[in-house]
Amino acid sequence: MSAAQAMTPEEVKAAADRIAAAGDSRPRLARDPVNWPTIRTWLEAIGGAAGTVADADTVLADTVPADTVPADTVPADTVPADTVPAETAPPAMIQVWTMPGLHGSRESDDPLGAMMALMNEAGYPAVIATNCDQTYLREVRVGEQLAVSARLLEVTGPKRTALGEGWFVTTRSTWTANGEPVATMDFRVLKYRPARGERSAAPAAQPVMRSMISADTAFFWEGTAAGELRVQACERCGARRHPPGPRCPACGAMATGSYVVAAGTGEVYSYVVHHHPPVPGKKLPIVIALVELPEGVRMTGELLGVAPERVRIGLPVRADFTRIDDDLALPAWRAGAQATLPPRVIDVTPTFVVASALATRDYQDVHHDRDRAIASGAKDIFLNILTTTGLVQQYVTAWAGPGQSVKAISIRLGAPCQAGDTLTLTGEVTSAVGTAAEGTAEDSERVIAVTGRCGLGDHVTATVRLADSRIPGGPEGGKG
Amino acid sequence: MPVISNEPVAAVAGIGATEFSKESGRSELRLAVEAITAALDDAGLAATDVDGLVTFTMDSSAEIAVARELGLDELRFFSQIGYGGGAACATVAHAAMAVATGTADVVVCYRALNERSGRRFGQVAAALSGMPTTSGIDNGWHYPMGLATPAAMVAMIARRYMHVYGATSEDFGRVTVAARRHAAANPAAWFYQRPVTLEEHQQSRWIAEPLRLLDCCQESDGAVAIVVTSVARARGLRWRPAVIAAAAQGSGPGQFIMTSYYRDDMAALPEIGVVARQLWRQAGLDPADVRTAILYDHFTPYVLLQLEELGFCARGEACDFIADGAIELGGRLPLNTHGGQLGEAYIHGMNGIAEAVRQVRGTSVNQVPGDGPVVVTAGTGVPTSGLILS
Numbered sequence: 044m045s046a047a048q049a050m051t052p053e054e055v056k057a058a059a060d061r062i063a064a065a066g067d068s069r070p071r072l073a074r075d076p077v078n079w080p081t082i083r084t085w086l087e088a089i090g091g092a093a094g095t096v097a098d099a100d101t102v103l104a105d106t107v108p109a110d111t112v113p114a115d116t117v118p119a120d121t122v123p124a125d126t127v128p129a130e131t132a133p134p135a136m137i138q139v140w141t142m143p144g145l146h147g148s149r150e151s152d153d154p155l156g157a158m159m160a161l162m163n164e165a166g167y168p169a170v171i172a173t174n175c176d177q178t179y180l181r182e183v184r185v186g187e188q189l190a191v192s193a194r195l196l197e198v199t200g201p202k203r204t205a206l207g208e209g210w211f212v213t214t215r216s217t218w219t220a221n222g223e224p225v226a227t228m229d230f231r232v233l234k235y236r237p238a239r240g241e242r243s244a245a246p247a248a249q250p251v252m253r254s255m256i257s258a259d260t261a262f263f264w265e266g267t268a269a270g271e272l273r274v275q276a277c278e279r280c281g282a283r284r285h286p287p288g289p290r291c292p293a294c295g296a297m298a299t300g301s302y303v304v305a306a307g308t309g310e311v312y313s314y315v316v317h318h319h320p321p322v323p324g325k326k327l328p329i330v331i332a333l334v335e336l337p338e339g340v341r342m343t344g345e346l347l348g349v350a351p352e353r354v355r356i357g358l359p360v361r362a363d364f365t366r367i368d369d370d371l372a373l374p375a376w377r378a379g380a381q382a383t384l385p386p387r388v389i390d391v392t393p394t395f396v397v398a399s400a401l402a403t404r405d406y407q408d409v410h411h412d413r414d415r416a417i418a419s420g421a422k423d424i425f426l427n428i429l430t431t432t433g434l435v436q437q438y439v440t441a442w443a444g445p446g447q448s449v450k451a452i453s454i455r456l457g458a459p460c461q462a463g464d465t466l467t468l469t470g471e472v473t474s475a476v477g478t479a480a481e482g483t484a485e486d487s488e489r490v491i492a493v494t495g496r497c498g499l500g501d502h503v504t505a506t507v508r509l510a511d512s513r514i515p516g517g518p519e520g521g522k523g
Numbered sequence: 524m525p526v527i528s529n530e531p532v533a534a535v536a537g538i539g540a541t542e543f544s545k546e547s548g549r550s551e552l553r554l555a556v557e558a559i560t561a562a563l564d565d566a567g568l569a570a571t572d573v574d575g576l577v578t579f580t581m582d583s584s585a586e587i588a589v590a591r592e593l594g595l596d597e598l599r600f601f602s603q604i605g606y607g608g609g610a611a612c613a614t615v616a617h618a619a620m621a622v623a624t625g626t627a628d629v630v631v632c633y634r635a636l637n638e639r640s641g642r643r644f645g646q647v648a649a650a651l652s653g654m655p656t657t658s659g660i661d662n663g664w665h666y667p668m669g670l671a672t673p674a675a676m677v678a679m680i681a682r683r684y685m686h687v688y689g690a691t692s693e694d695f696g697r698v699t700v701a702a703r704r705h706a707a708a709n710p711a712a713w714f715y716q717r718p719v720t721l722e723e724h725q726q727s728r729w730i731a732e733p734l735r736l737l738d739c740c741q742e743s744d745g746a747v748a749i750v751v752t753s754v755a756r757a758r759g760l761r762w763r764p765a766v767i768a769a770a771a772q773g774s775g776p777g778q779f780i781m782t783s784y785y786r787d788d789m790a791a792l793p794e795i796g797v798v799a800r801q802l803w804r805q806a807g808l809d810p811a812d813v814r815t816a817i818l819y820d821h822f823t824p825y826v827l828l829q830l831e832e833l834g835f836c837a838r839g840e841a842c843d844f845i846a847d848g849a850i851e852l853g854g855r856l857p858l859n860t861h862g863g864q865l866g867e868a869y870i871h872g873m874n875g876i877a878e879a880v881r882q883v884r885g886t887s888v889n890q891v892p893g894d895g896p897v898v899v900t901a902g903t904g905v906p907t908s909g910l911i912l913s
Contacts, residue, residue, distance in 0.1 A: 252652045252671065254663030285785065286664045313683040313789065316732035317675050320646050328729075331670045333679055333784050341785055343668050343679075351732070356686045373667050 050165040052201055055210065058161050059198040068152040070190035070219060073140040077187045079128040081404075085136055088395070088402035089433040131182040134449045135436035137218055137226045138429055140183075141191040142404035154195035155230070158212045162234035167209050169420070172428045174213075174231040175454040180224055182448070187220045196229060209235025237420060251324040251367050259289045262302055267372040272305035272362050274338045285340035307362035308379060309334040312341055316351040330354050332376050344374040348492065349473075384442045384470035384491070389434065391497070393462040396424045403429035413462075425459040426466075431495070431503050438468045439491050439507045450488065450508040458499035466502060468495045533619035534757040534764035535912065536629075537566025537750035538877040543713055543868030546640040547744035552584040555635035556592045558746035566750045567761035568629060575600035575630030577617050579610040579871065584635055600627035606780060607644075608819060608902025609794075611872030612910045616770035618751035628752060634873040635746035643742055647671040658780060665782050674739050674822060675731040676781035677904055681824035682733050684790040688839035690827065692733055696724035698823040698858075699737045699865055701851045706862025709888045713741055714866045738823040740864035747873035749880070765883040765912045768896055769805035773797030774906040781904045790839075792825065795832035795900060798909040803834070806896065806911045810834045814895030815882055816856060817875035820863040825903045833898065852889050860889035872901045879912045 050058075075081065132140075143149065149156035159170065183189065193216040200210030213231040217224055256264050263286075266273035275287035278301040282293035289298050312335040318328045330346040332354070346354060347363060359379030364372045389395070393413075400410035405427045408415040416424045432454055440449060460466050470493040488508055495503040539561025541547065541554050549557075555578075563570060570593040576586040577600075586601040600621040604610030614632035621627040638644060652666035653659060670676060684690055703719045706712035719737060727736040757764035775793030777786040786793070803809055810833060818829045827841035835856060836844035850858040861867045861878035868874055879897040881887040896913035 252647075252649045252667040254667050255653055255655060255659035256663070257660050260660060260663075286661070313679050313686070313784075315670065315675050315678040315682065316729065317669060317672070317678075318729040318731065320672065322647050322669050322671055323649055325669050329669050331668055331675065331679070333683075333789075343665055343670055343782075343784065345669050356682070367667075371667075375668075 055161065055165050055200070056198065059158065059195065059212075062154050062157045062161070063195040063198070065152065065154065065194075067192040067194045067217070068150060068154060070192045071141060071150055073189045073191070074144060074147075075140070077132050077140060077183050077185050077189065079185055081139065082129055082132050082136065082185070085133065085139060085402045085433065088399040089133075089430060089437050129185070131184050133433065133436060133440070134179040134182070134226070135177070135429075135433045135452060136403075137177060137179070137183065137189075138216075138228065138432075139403050140189045141218065142429075144404060145406045154193055155212070155214045155232075158195060158198065158214075159234065162210060162212070165210075167234040167236050169206070169209075169235050169237050170232050171206065171235070171456075172230070172232050173211065173456055174229070175428055175432060175456070176229040176451070177226060177432065177453075178228075178451040179226050179449060183218075183220065183225055189218050189220055189225070191216050191218050193217070204233060204235060205238075206233065207235045207238035209233045253367070253371055254373075259298065260287055262300055263287060264371065266302070266304070267364055267374055268366075268370065270364055270372070272307055272336075272342070272374060273302040274305050274336065274340050276301050276303045283339050285336075285342055303338060305336050305338050305362065309336040309342070309360055309362070309376070311335075311346070311354065311356050311358040311360060311376075313356060314346065314354050316354070332358075332360065334360055334376055342374060344376045346376045346378075349378045378473040378492075382472040384438070384468075384472075384493075387438050387468040389466040389468070391426065391460055391462055391464045391466050393424060396426055396430075396462045399430035399433070400427045403427060403433065405429055416461075421459055421461055423462040425461040426502075428454070428456065431456065431460070434466070434468065434495070435493050435503065435505045435507060438493060439470060439509065442470070443491075443509055446511065448510045450510050451506075452508075453506045455504045457501040457503065458497060460495070460497040460502040461499075464497045464499070466495050466497045468493060470494070470507075531766045531768050532754055533622040533751055534754045534766045535615070535749055535876075535880050536752050536757040536760045536762065536764060537562040537564075537568065538748070538880050539563070539565050539750075540711070540747045540870070540874065540877060541635075541745050543711060543743050543745040543870070543874070544639075545713070545742070545744060547637055548640075551582075551635045551637055551641070551746075552588055552592065554637070554744070554746035555582070555584045555589055555633050555748070558635060558748040559589065559593065559631050559633055562631065562748035562750045565761065566752075566757075568750060568752075570594055571596075572629045573631050574598060575618060575621050575627030577602045577604070577614040577621075577630060577632045579603060579607070579614070579634055580605045581607055581610070581871070582634055582636070584633075589633065600630060604908075606902070606906040608821060608871045609905040609907040611819070611876060611901035611908065612770065612899055613772045613901065613908035614873075615749055615751055615767065615876060615910055616772060616908055618749075619767045619770050622751060622753050628756070630751045631748055632751065632873070632876075633746065633748040634871050636871065637744045638869060638871075639742040639744050641744075645672060645674065645739070645742060661779055661782070670782070672731065673781060673904075674734050677822040677825060678731040678734045679782075679784060680789055680828075680904070681822070684824060684828065685733060687790040688842070690824070690842050692725065692735065692738075693721060694827065694842040694845070695734075695738050695823040696721045697845050698820065698826045698850070699724050701845075701848070701857075702820060702859050702863040702865035704851055705857075705860050705889050706866025709862050709867060712862040712867040713743065714862060734822060734824070737865075740821045740869045741866075743864075743868040743870060745868050745870050745874075747870045747877055749873065749876055762884055765880040767910060768808070768913045769802040769911040770908070771798045771801035771805065772906065772908045773799075773801070778906060780906075783904070790828075792828045792832050792903050794905070794907050795829050795903055795909070798900070798907055799833045802898065802909050802911050806913070808896060808911065812895055813856065813898050814893045815860055815891040816858055816898040817861070817863075817879050817900070818858055818898075819872050819875065819900045819903050819907075820859055820865050821869070821902065823865070826858065829900055829903060833900075852891070857889070857891050860887050860891060875899055876910065879910065883912050 280294035618630035
C-alpha cells in the first residue's frame with residue numbers, strides 16, 4: 044500500500060514558507076502567574092534537586108530498585124524535605140507555564156499547530172520530538188505573568204529516517220514577562236510517515252574505511268579492540284613512537300613488540316572540521332583532532348561530542364574507541380572530563396510517567412493512556428519531553444548546588460523511555476569546552492554533558508550550561 | 524649532486540599543453556600524446572628525436588604506451604616519480620640527470636589527467652587505506668578516522684600554523700586573490716577574466732576548516748609536456764633555452780604523504796627546505812636573486828610555508844611578506860603568474876614548470892621584467908622537488 048502523496052515537497056515548502064513569513068505569533072498569556080503550588084507539584088514529580096522542595100516519601104523519581112544499582116553509584120544525599128516556598132521557578136519549567144492545559148487548544152496563529160496540520164495533510168501523520176534547546180535569559184520569579192509567542196524557524200525534508208520518510212520542523216518560542224524576554228526554546232520535531240511494512244528500509248550498511256594492519260602495527264589495533272591505546276616503546280632505549288614501526292629510530296633496536304598503555308588523556312595539538320566532500324560512514328561536519336599524549340606522541344582520531352566551534356588547540360581530551368566491528372576499533376577522542384556526576388537511576392513506573400506528564404501540564408494521551416500509546420507504535424506510555432528536560436536540569440542543579448544557574452539546556456532525544464524501563468542519568472563536566480569563547484561572559488561557565496540511558500538505548504543526550512553566579516537580570520547581562 | 528653542478532648541462536627546449544578543461548572528452552593517453560606533440564613542435568624537434576620519457580607514478584599512461592603512439596622505436600631512458608604532485612619538478616630533474624650523464628639525448632616529461640571528469644583527487648579514495656603497502660598502512664592512521672582528503676590533511680597543518688604564527692584565513696586568501704588576478708589575464712586559464720576579491724574568498728564555504736573552497740585549487744582535465752635536452756643542443760633549437768640551473772628532490776624527517784603530523788615542528792614543510800638548500804647551492808644563488816617564483820598551490824597555506832622554507836622570508840613571517848600585493852604582478856615577488864593551480868589549471872604542477880619556461884623566454888602573459896632566475900616547486904606536504912630555471 045503506497046501512501047498517496049497528498050502534496051509535493053515543493054508544495055509543502057511553499058506552504059511552510061507562508062507560515063514562516065507570518066513571523067511571531069501573538070503573545071499568549073500563561074493561564075496562571077508563576078506560582079508555588081505548580082512548582083511544588085513539578086518538584087514532587089520530577090524530584091531530585093537539592094535545596095529545593097521535595098518530600099522524600101514522594102520523590103518517585105528517586106525510587107531505586109536495589110538490584111539494579113551498584114551500591115557505590117547511588118547518590119546517598121536524598122533530597123531533604125523542605126517546605127519553604129521557592130521564590131523562583133526551576134528554569135526547565137519555562138514551558139510548563141504556557142502549556143495549553145487539558146482543555147486548551149492551540150491558537151490559530153500557532154506556527155507549530157499550522158505545520159502539524161500541513162504535515163498531516165501532506166501525508167506525514169506521526170510526530171516525534173527530536174531536539175529541544177532552551178536558553179534562559181534570567182530566572183523567572185513567583186508572581187510573574189508570562190506570555191509566549193512562537194515562530195517557524197526551519198522546515199527541512201523530506202528526509203529518509205529510521206522511522207520513515209519525514210520532515211524536520213523547528214520552531215522558536217520566546218517567553219516574556221512584561222514584554223521582557225526571559226527564555227527561548229528551539230523545538231524540533233520529525234513529522235513522518237511510519238515505515239511499517241518497509242522495515243527493511245533501514246539505512247543501508249555504510250561502507251567504512253578500514254586500516255591496513257601489518258605485523259609491525261598489529262599490537263596497536265589489538266589494543267584499540269581491547270579498549271586501550273598502546274604506544275610503541277623501545278625495549279632497549281625506551282623511546283616512544285607513534286605511528287609504530289619495526290625499528291627504533293632513536294637507538295636502532297629492532298622492535299620486540301613492547302609498548303606502554305597510554306593513560307588515555309591528551310590535548311588537542313591541531314584539528315580539522317571536515318565539511319566536504321562526504322566521508323564514508325560519517326555524518327558531516329566532523330572534527331578530527333591530532334592529539335598530543337602525555338606519553339610524548341601524537342595521534343589522530345575523531346573528536347566526538349564537541350561542537351566544532353568549541354574546539355580549540357589545547358583542549359583537554361580523553362581517549363574513546365569507536366567499534367567498527369569485532370575486529371576493528373578506532374581510537375577517538377572526547378572532551379576531557381573534569382569531574383563526573385554521580386549517576387541517578389530512575390525507576391520509570393507508570394505512575395512516574397503519568398505524574399510527571401501532568402505535573403508539566405502535558406495532557407497528550409501517549410503519556411497517560413496505554414492503549415493510545417500502543418496505538419502510536421510504543422509498547423507503553425512514555426516520558427514526555429518536558430519531563431526529560433526537567434530531569435536533566437534537576438540532575439545537574441542537584442549536583443551543582445546553590446549559587447549555580449542554568450543558562451541553557453540543549454536536549455537531543457533518542458529512544459523513548461517507556462513505563463517499566465529504568466532511566467540512568469550520567470554526567471560529566473567538560474568545562475574546557477565552555478571556555479572556548481573569547482568573551483568573559485563565558486569564562487565562568489561550565490558545560491555538563493548528560494546522557495540518559497534506558498533499555499532501548501540513549502533516551503537523551505544533553506548539554507547543560509551552568510554559570511557559577513546568578514544570571515544577571517536584563518538583556519545587558521545576556522550574551523554579547 | 525655532481526651531475527647538475529654550477530655548470531648547467533641541461534635545459535628545457537620545448538613546452539606543450541592541451542586545453543585546460545573540466546571535461547576533456549578524450550583519453551588521458553591521448554591528452555599525453557597531444558601535449559607531447561605540441562611540446563616537440565614548440566622545441567622544433569621530431570618525435571623520433573625522443574629517447575627518454577619521464578612521468579609520475581600516478582599517471583595512467585605508461586611510457587611504453589606513449590612511445591607506441593609517438594612511433595618511438597627505441598626508448599633508452601624511462602622513469603616514474605612517486606608521491607603525487609611532488610613528482611612534478613623531479614621529472615625534469617631526472618630528465619636532466621639522464622641528459623647530463625649521456626644516458627639520453629632528448630627526454631620528454633609528461634603528465635596527463637582527467638582529474639575533474641575522471642578520478643577526482645579531492646574525493647575520498649577509501650581504497651587508499653586498504654593498500655597492502657607502507658603507504659596503505661600510513662593511510663590507516665588517518666583515513667578511517669575521517670581524515671581522508673588532501674584538503675583535510677593540509678587543514679591539520681594549516682590550523683597549527685595559524686595557532687603558532689597567528690596567520691589568518693585572510694592571509695591565505697591573499698594567495699588566492701593574487702592567483703586569480705594573474706589567471707584573469709591568462710586566456711589559457713580556466714578562470715580567465717574571473718578574478719576574485721578577498722571578500723569573496725572569505726564568503727566561500729568551508730571545505731575543511733580552516734580551509735575554504737577558495738583555498739583549494741581547482742580540479743582539471745588536461746596535459747602538459749616538457750622537453751629536456753642538453754644546453755648545447757637546445758641552443759640550436761627554436762627558443763632561447765630555459766637552462767636548468769638547479770634541480771632537486773627532497774624528503775624531510777618523519778616524512779609521510781600529506782600527514783607528517785609527528786614531527787617536532789608541524790607548522791613547517793622541511794621537505795621543501797631540503798629542496799631549497801640544494802637549489803641555492805647548485806645554482807650559486809640566493810632568494811634575493813629570484814625574479815619570480817611558481818610555488819605549488821594546491822592549497823593556499825602551503826604557499827606561505829614554502830616562502831619561509833625557501834628563505835624568501837623568515838619562519839612565521841610569510842603573512843607579512845605577502846601583504847600589500849607583494850606577490851601580485853608589480854609586487855616584490857610576483858608568484859604564480861599563470862594563475863597557478865588555483866587559477867589556471869591543476870595539472871599536478873607541470874603547468875607551473877611551463878610558466879617558468881615562458882618567464883625565462885619572456886613570453887608569459889604576465890611577464891615579470893628582468894632576467895633573474897625563476898624558481899619552481901612541486902607538490903608540498905609530500906616528498907617534493909624543485910627547479911631553478913634561468
